[in-house]
Amino acid sequence: MRKAFRYMGYIFWDCFKAFPGLFAAIIVLNTVGVAATVLEPLLLAGILEQAAAGADGGSLGKAIVLYGGCLVCAPVVNSLFRAYFKMAGVKGEKYFGSKLVAFSGKIRLEALENPETLDKFHRANAGENSQLNFFQQAILATGNLVTCAGMLVIMGRYSPVLIFTGLLGLIPMVVLKMYFEKRLTSMRREMSPVERRCGYLRGLFSNREAVKEMRVMGFGDYLVGKWGEANEIKVQKFRETDLDIRRKQMLGILILNLFFALNIGVAFYLMAAGKVSVGAFAACLSAFIRYDGSNQVAIAMLFNMMHTYHVTEEYYDYFTIPTETDGQQAYEPFQEKITACNVRFRYDGSSEDALAGMSCEIRKGEHVVIVGENGSGKTTFSKLLTGAYLPGQGEILYDGQSTVDLNRKGLYEHISVVPQDFVRYNFSLRENVSLSDPGGPEDEAAMEECLVQVAGEEFLQKLGGIHVQLGRAFGGQELSGGEWQKVAIARGLWKKSDIIILDEPTSALDPLVEYHILTKFVEMIRNKTSVIISHRVGICRTADKIIVMKEGRVAEIGGHEELLQAGGEYARIWREQAKWYA
Ligand code: ADP
Numbered sequence: 204m205r206k207a208f209r210y211m212g213y214i215f216w217d218c219f220k221a222f223p224g225l226f227a228a229i230i231v232l233n234t235v236g237v238a239a240t241v242l243e244p245l246l247l248a249g250i251l252e253q254a255a256a257g258a259d260g261g262s263l264g265k266a267i268v269l270y271g272g273c274l275v276c277a278p279v280v281n282s283l284f285r286a287y288f289k290m291a292g293v294k295g296e297k298y299f300g301s302k303l304v305a306f307s308g309k310i311r312l313e314a315l316e317n318p319e320t321l322d323k324f325h326r327a328n329a330g331e332n333s334q335l336n337f338f339q340q341a342i343l344a345t346g347n348l349v350t351c352a353g354m355l356v357i358m359g360r361y362s363p364v365l366i367f368t369g370l371l372g373l374i375p376m377v378v379l380k381m382y383f384e385k386r387l388t389s390m391r392r393e394m395s396p397v398e399r400r401c402g403y404l405r406g407l408f409s410n411r412e413a414v415k416e417m418r419v420m421g422f423g424d425y426l427v428g429k430w431g432e433a434n435e436i437k438v439q440k441f442r443e444t445d446l447d448i449r450r451k452q453m454l455g456i457l458i459l460n461l462f463f464a465l466n467i468g469v470a471f472y473l474m475a476a477g478k479v480s481v482g483a484f485a486a487c488l489s490a491f492i493r494y495d496g497s498n499q500v501a502i503a504m505l506f507n508m509m510h511t512y513h514v515t516e517e518y519y520d521y522f523t524i525p526t527e528t529d530g531q532q533a534y535e536p537f538q539e540k541i542t543a544c545n546v547r548f549r550y551d552g553s554s555e556d557a558l559a560g561m562s563c564e565i566r567k568g569e570h571v572v573i574v575g576e577n578g579s580g581k582t583t584f585s586k587l588l589t590g591a592y593l594p595g596q597g598e599i600l601y602d603g604q605s606t607v608d609l610n611r612k613g614l615y616e617h618i619s620v621v622p623q624d625f626v627r628y629n630f631s632l633r634e635n636v637s638l639s640d641p642g643g644p645e646d647e648a649a650m651e652e653c654l655v656q657v658a659g660e661e662f663l664q665k666l667g668g669i670h671v672q673l674g675r676a677f678g679g680q681e682l683s684g685g686e687w688q689k690v691a692i693a694r695g696l697w698k699k700s701d702i703i704i705l706d707e708p709t710s711a712l713d714p715l716v717e718y719h720i721l722t723k724f725v726e727m728i729r730n731k732t733s734v735i736i737s738h739r740v741g742i743c744r745t746a747d748k749i750i751v752m753k754e755g756r757v758a759e760i761g762g763h764e765e766l767l768q769a770g771g772e773y774a775r776i777w778r779e780q781a782k783w784y785a
Contacts, residue, residue: 208512210519218338221298222291229287229342232280237346239276240493241353246270248486255482288339295335299518303331309526312591317551318396323521325399326391330518337511344504347497354494361479361487364469369494372462373502379455380506383448388513390444397437404430411675463495527611528593534613536701537601541565541588541732546597548583557583559755560597565732565748570725572743573736574776575752581736582623584752585704588734590614619700623707623736625691627682629674632666635690639698653696656723658689685712692720696727703728706736721745740777749773 219226250266307324314320358365407413407426417423467488474484541564548558558580565571573581586592587599590606599606606614619639628635636650647669654663663669672679673690682690692708708724709717718741725745735742743749743763751759751766751773758772766773 210516211512213519214334214337214512214515215341217298217302217334218291218295221334222294225287225291225294226338229284229291232283232287233342233346236276236280236284237349237353239273239280240350240497241357243270243273244354244357244486244489244493246273247489248482251482251485252480255480288335291338292332292335296332299331299334303327303518303521306522306526311525311527312586313551313593314524319552320524322395322399323517323524325402326395326517327521330514330516330521333511333514333518337508337515340504340508340511344501344508347501347504350497351494351501354490354497357490358466358470358487358494361483362469362473365466365487368462368466368469369498372459372465373498375458376455376502379451380502382451384506384509384513386444386448387510390440391513394437394440397433397440401430401433401437404433459495459499463491466491529611530606530608532604532608532610534601534609534617535604536617537567537604539567539602541602541702542598542600543584543588544598544600546584546587546594546599548587548592548595556595556755558587558594561752561756562597563750563757563760565734567732568730569732569747570728570745571732571734571748571750572746573734573750573752574738574740574743574773575758576776577738579752580755581738581752582706583755585620585706585734585736589618589620589704617701619695619698619703621691621695621703621705621708623710625688627674627687629676629679630672631669631679632671632673632690633669635673636669636693636697639694650697653727654690654693656727657693657696657720658686659719662686662689685716688712689720692724696724700731702732702734704734704736707738708735709737709739709742717741740773740780743773751776 246266246269250263250270253263253266310320355366355369358369404426407417408430414423417426470479470484470487470491473479474481479487543561543563546558546561547556549556561580561584573584575581583592587594587606590599590609590611593607601609601614628638630638632654633645633647633650636654637645650669651663654669666680673682675681688708688710689712692705695703695705695708709720712720721742722745735746737743746763749759749761749763749766750757751771753772759766759769761769761773767777768774
């Protein structure tokens with residue numbers, strides 16, 4: 204039980220933190236509303252009994268005014284409730300959304316490679332702001348439960364049988380609702396991968412590149428069919444569950460109404476037998492009606508709470524994904540070398556090592572190129588080099604400082620990375636570049652110079668300066684794949700780092716531009732230690748050292764001429780690729 208509701212405290216505490224004033228106002232309002240509802244049948248009985256006993260007009264008038272006040276209270280409380288919950292919703296959205304986004308930024312990067320993490324993220328997103336629904340349902344459930352208890356007490360004053368029959372009617376409804384809840388939760392869990400698949404396929408139709416490709420290549424209909432299939436599974440499952448739930452729900456309502464009729468019958472019998480007065484019968488009737496309305500709302504809310512709780516649970520479960528473990532040791536800029544010592548690494552859920560005993564050295568100021576065929580482990584190694592992933596076995600040492608022990612933020616400050624799957628930020632060109640040094644000086648002339656070096660004078664002229672908005676998402680100027688890549692390279696160079704790592708930096712460029720950029724690039728990074736990852740060996744002539752990777756480890760290390768003469772893996776790849784340009 205404790206495990207089942209382990210996040211309950213978090214929900215209320217988070218709601219309180221998100222909207223403290225509204226939280227208190229809602230609770231006060233609920234208390235007033237409940238008090239008025241419980242008083243109402245008691246006042247009615249009093250009025251009828253006073254009238255029957257021929258009480259004076261003054262005291263009867265007061266009772267009638269109080270009774271009227273109670274009747275008016277409910278709609279006023281209801282409309283205030285709605286307004287307050289709406290305001291709380293806006294505040295909650297910001298609070299819960301920020302919490303989720305902030306946590307996503309801290310997740311262990313390796314965990315992001317696991318599809319289960321993505322499923323969890325999908326479910327957490329759906330659960331975002333469900334805390335507010337839970338809070339609302341809890342408030343309504345509590346209010347209605349207290350009202351029910353009050354009504355049972357009032358009914359019990361006239362006959363204990365009424366308490367018994369009143370409570371009995373609830374049992375079948377509760378049992379059925381428990382069953383519904385179980386079904387809904389298991390269905391949601393089962394559907395999470397299908398939902399994500401639907402979302403992914405749908406997303407392809409709003410991705411310009413994908414739309415162009417599917418149209419030209421003629422596989423648009425195939426993808427529509429695939430989306431349709433995934434969607435059909437979802438619809439079928441929802442339909443089955445919904446039908447089953449509705450059928451059983453009807454049965455529950457029928458049973459509840461039978462007990463309602465039974466209660467009225469018992470009260471009527473008591474009055475006819477002269478055991479209770481007409482006033483008491485009227486109070487009983489009023490209490491039945493309130494009891495019937497409140498117990499239905501209370502049960503519905505309790506079960507909605509359970510349902511919402513499971514959704515909310517998914518939100519809080521997301522926060523159990525491992526976050527980046529950070530070392531305590533402050534990074535001292537390395538003076539001599541970075542060493543990989545027999546490094547092994549395996550992706551979550553994978554059965555094979557992506558790095559299987561990788562060992563090499565990168566000396567300070569060296570320009571290293573890592574080459575190897577696709578899948579040989581180059582990108583994985585670059586991620587371990589930056590400390591983004593930690594080795595499963597072995598170590599990456601910066602002058603003896605292991606990435607496992609280092610405070611990651613300190614290390615990151617000294618490293619710049621241009622990833623293979625660089626992001627096309629739909630911001631201004633200036634922002635696209637300055638992102639890598641957000642707090643740094645905004646020397647526009649220096650930034651223009653950097654862009655001219657990487658992308659050429661014509662590029663800047665064509666765009667009309669660095670303030671141009673890029674990307675079509677917000678009506679900016681679209682760039683070609685190669686141009687976006689140049690912007691990403693400029694971003695990497697803009698960061699004041701002593702190490703720069705570029706993963707396939709020229710994959711979107713044509714060979715002539717590639718040569719031009721690389722020559723410029725070597726000039727620009729003269730004072731840094733650089734690691735370029737590429738499956739094209741053409742890049743290697745500029746390198747101080749070439750590391751050739753194969754099957755997750757080093758196959759050869761050396762200079763261009765030396766490796767060609769050795770006639771090994773490098774020479775083989777060189778010969779293969781030379782054929783393209785022959
Ligand atoms: P390269 O950069 O040389 O092409 P990678 O480092 O990308 O090679 O991949 C090395 C190996 O790790 C490959 O076998 C690849 O299939 C595997 N791999 C890469 N990324 C993942 C991932 N996210 N999950 C599981 N395996 C992966």
